[in-house]
Amino acid sequence: MTRIMDHPILGKLNDRKAIPFTFDGKTYEALENETVAAALLANGIRTLRIHEESGTPRGVYCNIGHCMECRVTVNDQANVRACLTVVEQHMVIESGKQHPTIVKRMVEQQ
Amino acid sequence: MNSNEAIVVCRCEEVTYGQLRTTAEEHQCTAREIKLRTRAGMGFCGGRTCRIPLDRIIEDVLPNVSQGDIPLKYQPPIRPVSFGTVGEKND
Amino acid sequence: MxxxxxxxxxxxxxxxxxxxxxxxxxxxxxxxxxxxxxxxxxxxxxxxxxxxxxxxxxxxxxxxxxxxxxxxxxxxxxxxxxxxxxxxxxxxxxxxxxxxxxxxxxxxxxEYPIPLPGWTLPGVMSIGAAQVMTNVHRVQVGKKGIIVGANILAFAILNELQLAGIHVDRIVLPEKGPLSGKAGEPEEVMKSLLHAAHLAPSPLLRIGSRFMKNDWFRKTGMKFFPKNGVKVNGTPLLLRKAAIEVIGMKQVEGVRVADTDANGTIIPGTETVYEADFVCIAGGLxxxxxxxxxxxxxxxxxxxxxxxxxxxxxxxxxxxxxxxxxxxxxxxxxxxxxxxxxxxxxxxxxxxxxxxxxxxxxxxxxxxxxxxxxxxxxxxxxxxxxxxxxxxxxxxxxxxxxxxxxxxxxxxxx
Missing domain, CATH: 3.50.50.60 (FAD/NAD(P)-binding domain)
Structure with missing residues (x-):
């Protein structure tokens, strides 16, 4: 998606430093002091995880930390809210993946 | 109405409108009971997104229950915290 | 301490x-x-x-x-x-x-959520989420969007999205039902907009409100509400159309919409799909x-x-x-x-x-x-x-x- 560089009321985006980070192994650029969610959307990425069980894709819903839909893994820490986390230089971000549901399958088979 | 049965109301646990409605009708549940029976509102966000739709379903199914009658119940922790953070006091 | x-x-x-x-x-x-x-x-x-x-x-x-x-x-x-x-x-x-x-x-x-089929797709967000992404983070939430839900907050944020160069194609209502409550009832929506109209914070709302102030219009308004809606700052507000489903494979591709009668009940056989790459759900606060x-x-x-x-x-x-x-x-x-x-x-x-x-x-x-x-x-x-x-x-x-x-x-x- 496009960044809003020039806004009629809010003015121009002042020169912010670009910093590299990776998402699922690919390198992207964020602007300093922006959230993981904003940086990913600016790079055209909407899907931040898939549902642990069903695998349905999920992205930012509330953008202010309530809904937990945007949780990703940041530098090996799981379940971090992308909408409240500021990107740092060389941050390693992984999308949320589908989990095996062995116990549930076992229960269903009984 | 068929497609509406499949609406995911609780996004965390993927509990559908159909499941919730059937459960509410069958058991004439309170807001708390419907959560325990379906796991709606018991997922990662702790019902932060679906609490109000759940209340609305209860309100619609049960006679003489309006939203104002459903108690506002929250359990701590109301935000995700690591076990380390919660355990801190007992260290 | x-x-x-x-x-x-x-x-x-x-x-x-x-x-x-x-x-x-x-x-x-x-x-x-x-x-x-x-x-x-x-x-x-x-x-x-x-x-x-x-x-x-x-x-x-x-x-x-x-x-x-x-x-x-x-x-x-x-x-x-x-x-x-x-x-x-x-x-x-x-x-x-x-x-x-x-x-x-x-x-x-x-924000009050309004669950509808397909609302878990990436690209569906609360209208407040779009506001924060636009004005605080300065990232466009999409190229072409649809707002589901018509209220004063939705109009205010519509204006903000437009200021940031984002095209909001239409405002439609959620489908009537227990999950949407009054937000899915055209007459109720009209009534609440009327109340807000005279306090409108910007010219766009005041212009839009002019026709709503008329008593006759209010009573018969829903019945004769123009099929193509009325424009709110250039965006059609469609009180007689309801969002039935958000469609898309991996993310939002559009919204399936149907005409409704004055009470908000879906008229069979009137379904159409509006293309969009983002959807904002405006359920109020x-x-x-x-x-x-x-x-x-x-x-x-x-x-x-x-x-x-x-x-x-x-x-x-x-x-x-x-x-x-x-x-x-x-x-x-x-x-x-x-x-x-x-x-x-x-x-x-x-x-x-x-x-x-x-x-x-x-x-x-x-x-x-x-x-x-x-x-x-x-x-x-x-x-x-x-x-x-x-x-x-x-x-x-x-x-x-x-x-x-x-x-x-x-x-x-x-």
């Missing part, structure tokens, strides 16, 4: 911190977001005077003032529990437990009161205030000693009201702390009067019956908590 912890660095929280710090108290402010300002930093609208209300500038002003008064502001910190321990409060946060005699909860509001609830504060459901609100007085006290509230947690109103309520709470805390002697009574009185004045002059009124909602709460407070003796010792406000 700190005297006051303020939870929420929005307009109410910052104003509360400023008033308390001004009275000589040591104040810490905690907020979960990456920067202070709360929902204020998303707000951008034109006042009736033609001037722009720039939420970012307003919050920066409050932030600077708080810093000047040595208020300790911590962003990116979550509060997950709150409990009374003797005369003190233990506030459990992601950076540890903070113990203080006074707590101000200023957590603001959350309700007070975010979870912390007051875990603290054990009693609640009342008051529809006019937006939902369950903690019992509180005009001086922003709750029945729990040392616990105060301000801003949208007490009822959905504008940022300006939140600031005025925050100031009231801040002075109220100072009074309880025994600060500033006789001056504080005067300051507190003035702050309360100011809330009333701003409410009267409000440009954006989220709920037309806000006054009646406020009255209900103050009557409840009087009945439950004001001891007869107090009527003589404290000055009753008019």
């Amino acid at each position: 700190m005297d006051v912890i303020v939870i929420g660095a929005g307009p109410a929280g910052l104003a509360g911190a400023i008033a308390s710090a001004n009275s000589g108290l040591k104040v810490i402010v905690i907020d979960e977001f990456i920067k202070p300002g709360g929902r204020l930093i998303g707000q951008l609208h034109q006042e009736r005077s033609g001037e722009w209300w720039n939420g970012i500038e307003e919050s920066e002003r409050l932030h600077q003032e708080a810093i000047t008064l040595s208020v300790d502001i911590r962003c990116g910190v979550s509060v997950y529990n709150l409990e009374k321990d003797g005369d003190l409060w233990n506030v459990h946060t992601s950076i540890g437990t903070i113990t203080v005699p006074f707590v101000l909860i200023a957590t603001g509001a959350a 309700y007070p975010l009161a979870e912390l007051a609830a875990v603290a054990g504060c009693p609640f009342q459901f008051i529809h006019e205030l937006g939902g369950h609100v903690p019992h509180h007085s005009e001086t922003m006290e709750t029945p729990l000693e040392g616990l105060f509230v301000a801003g949208n947690i007490t009822g959905i109103e504008s940022g300006k009201i939140a600031i005025a309520q925050g100031t009231t709470a801040g002075y109220s805390i100072a009074k309880h702390a025994g600060k500033c002697g006789a001056v504080i009574d005067e300051q507190l009185n003035q702050a309360i009067q100011n809330v009333r004045l701003i409410r009267m002059q409000a440009a954006i009124q989220f709920n037309p019956d806000i006054e009646s909602g406020r009255r209900k709460m103050s009557e409840l407070w009087e009945k439950l908590y004001e001891k007869p003796a107090n009527l003589h010792s404290t000055q009753k406000l008019g």
